[in-house]
Amino acid sequence: MTPRASMVWMRNARVWMRHVTASLIGNLGQPFLFLLAMGYGLGGHIPPIKGLTYLQFIAPGLVTSAVMYSAAFEATYGSYTRLTTQHTFEAILMTPVSVGDLTIGEVVWGATKGLVSGLIMLMVMPFFGVWPSPWALALIPILFLEGVFFSALGLITTAVADNYDFFNYFTSLLITPLFLFSGIFFPVDSLNPVTRAVVLSLPLTHVVTLSRKLCYGDITDGWVPSLLIVVVSSVITTWISAVLLRRRLIK
Amino acid sequence: MPYGIDKAPGKSARIVEISGLTKFFGERMAVGGIDLFIDQGECLALLGPNGAGKTTTIHMLLGLVHPSGGVINIFDEPMVERLPEIKMRIGVAPQMDNLDPDLSVLENLLTYASYFGIRRRLARQRADELLDFFALGDWAKDIIEHLSGGLRRRLLIARAFINSPELLILDEPTIGLDPQARHLIWERLDELRAKGATMLLTSHYMEEVSRLATRVMIMDKGKVIAGGDPANMVKEMVGRDVFEIRGDRQELDGVERILSSCKADFDRRADRLYVFTKGPCPELEALAAEHRHVTRRPANLEDLFLKLTGGVLKEE
Numbered sequence: 211m212t213p214r215a216s217m218v219w220m221r222n223a224r225v226w227m228r229h230v231t232a233s234l235i236g237n238l239g240q241p242f243l244f245l246l247a248m249g250y251g252l253g254g255h256i257p258p259i260k261g262l263t264y265l266q267f268i269a270p271g272l273v274t275s276a277v278m279y280s281a282a283f284e285a286t287y288g289s290y291t292r293l294t295t296q297h298t299f300e301a302i303l304m305t306p307v308s309v310g311d312l313t314i315g316e317v318v319w320g321a322t323k324g325l326v327s328g329l330i331m332l333m334v335m336p337f338f339g340v341w342p343s344p345w346a347l348a349l350i351p352i353l354f355l356e357g358v359f360f361s362a363l364g365l366i367t368t369a370v371a372d373n374y375d376f377f378n379y380f381t382s383l384l385i386t387p388l389f390l391f392s393g394i395f396f397p398v399d400s401l402n403p404v405t406r407a408v409v410l411s412l413p414l415t416h417v418v419t420l421s422r423k424l425c426y427g428d429i430t431d432g433w434v435p436s437l438l439i440v441v442v443s444s445v446i447t448t449w450i451s452a453v454l455l456r457r458r459l460i461k
Numbered sequence: 462m463p464y465g466i467d468k469a470p471g472k473s474a475r476i477v478e479i480s481g482l483t484k485f486f487g488e489r490m491a492v493g494g495i496d497l498f499i500d501q502g503e504c505l506a507l508l509g510p511n512g513a514g515k516t517t518t519i520h521m522l523l524g525l526v527h528p529s530g531g532v533i534n535i536f537d538e539p540m541v542e543r544l545p546e547i548k549m550r551i552g553v554a555p556q557m558d559n560l561d562p563d564l565s566v567l568e569n570l571l572t573y574a575s576y577f578g579i580r581r582r583l584a585r586q587r588a589d590e591l592l593d594f595f596a597l598g599d600w601a602k603d604i605i606e607h608l609s610g611g612l613r614r615r616l617l618i619a620r621a622f623i624n625s626p627e628l629l630i631l632d633e634p635t636i637g638l639d640p641q642a643r644h645l646i647w648e649r650l651d652e653l654r655a656k657g658a659t660m661l662l663t664s665h666y667m668e669e670v671s672r673l674a675t676r677v678m679i680m681d682k683g684k685v686i687a688g689g690d691p692a693n694m695v696k697e698m699v700g701r702d703v704f705e706i707r708g709d710r711q712e713l714d715g716v717e718r719i720l721s722s723c724k725a726d727f728d729r730r731a732d733r734l735y736v737f738t739k740g741p742c743p744e745l746e747a748l749a750a751e752h753r754h755v756t757r758r759p760a761n762l763e764d765l766f767l768k769l770t771g772g773v774l775k776e777e
């Protein structure tokens with residue numbers, strides 16, 4: 211991150227600190243409720259999957275969904291407010307901060323919020339009787355990368371949005387399907403080959419896979435391609451978001 | 462020097478030089494090939510009706526709008542290649558309020574300082590000086606959302622000084638303010654200008670321009686249509702005095718006939734006749750002395766502005 215990008219990050223952090231409680235409850239409420247309802251409620255009626263109770267099975271996935279929701283919402287509703295109603299981006303661009311610095315600052319900020327949500331989920335797992343392995347520490351950079359990906363995806367949407375309603379497309383057509391079909395709630399390999407191929411093309415699926423492996427210390431194989439996909443998709447989406455944001459801001 | 466104004470170092474006194482600057486938004490020409498310069502210590506005012514291209518010009522100076530053509534040099538450097546370095550030395554008070562509404566007055570200044578890479582301690586020191594100078598000290602800890610329009614404007618201008626700019630750009634600095642607030646800002650800007658600050662100003666308040674500007678350029682429909690020293694321009698292009706005579710049509714016809722030998726321009730509007738004198742006119746002096754429907758005042762920039770940008774005034 212460039213020094214000027216980190217100043218954009220700092221600005222957002224400063225504002226966030228003013229509303230930190232409301233923001234965290236907003237971001238964490240949903241994954242918590244899912245953990246309770248699905249893990250405890252539904253989980254009691256479901257046989258173990260690959261040696262894991264249903265609660266154990268979905269908990270690592272819900273960590274990744276917390277990251278996704280926090281990062282994506284920050285980079286859409288949050289960034290869009292700074293772009294339009296508050297004219298914050300315009301104010302920043304009157305200083306030596308460039309559109310590139312601004313994009314990186316915004317993307318990393320969204321990713322940071324995502325990571326914070328993910329870490330909180332990870333830390334409360336033991337309260338639900340789910341104990342992550344020490345390998346879960348290796349999950350931290352992966353969750354951050356996931357945050358970068360969804361934050362950049364949100365910023366891309368922000369750069370082309372005309373109003374807040376536009377984000378309904380983003381949520382309904384992208385985020386919610388990813389949440390439901392990325393292997394958080396059921397094992398991907400049990401699907402028929404065609405559906406499985408589709409699900410494996412979804413970026414969140416790979417983060418869910420990695421999260422489950424690392425949470426339970428299963429580092430045998432199959433993590434390299436998943437990690438590569440996460441890295442490459444984060445870099446590409448960040449680059450696209452910078453191009454689109456420049457087009458939006460510099461006329 | 463307090464209040465953060467640095468005099469530009471180096472040999473050249475030319476701060477801004479623009480030639481052939483053009484901008485098209487699709488088919489619409491916003492700026493049509495303007496040339497402009499600002500020397501150190503000058504306050505150049507860009508005047509023009511809404512949509513004349515003033516703000517677009519400023520945005521091109523700041524790299525917020527890509528020019529369709531033309532060259533911009535600031536501090537003797539090409540703007541396109543050296544944008545961040547150049548912006549380190551410019552302070553901007555934008556037309557639109559873009560303060561951070563969730564942050565306090567002081568935090569707004571400190572946050573803005575951080576974008577320039579100003580160290581925390583120096584930023585704090587400058588912020589305190591600026592709060593003091595713009596009489597904002599009592600509100601330092603207040604959140605922007607709770608401030609009045611006048612206070613926000615003052616902060617917006619104070620913020621432009623946080624990096625001790627060598628060029629200050631003020632885009633309608635007192636728009637929408639009550640007279641008290643406006644006068645306070647004028648006093649402060651006057652003081653800074655007297656200390657040698659270089660400024661580019663746009664405004665609709667002719668009083669503001671007369672007070673602050675050392676030179677004006679009048680823009681209309683993307684072109685510069687006149688420029689120079691404001692007092693000289695008024696004298697040459699409008700006249701020395703303006704007489705405003707009220708009366709019905711016949712009366713005014715009669716007055717115009719009496720005054721036909723005078724060196725003056727006339728403009729008729731509803732029940733009023735405006736006479737812009739370019740030299741002594743004894744008939745008019747006599748008329749003014751005996752007629753109570755005649756008021757006399759010195760010609761001002763507003764007369765010039767209206768005349769050039771096609772207001773109610775037309776050349777006789």
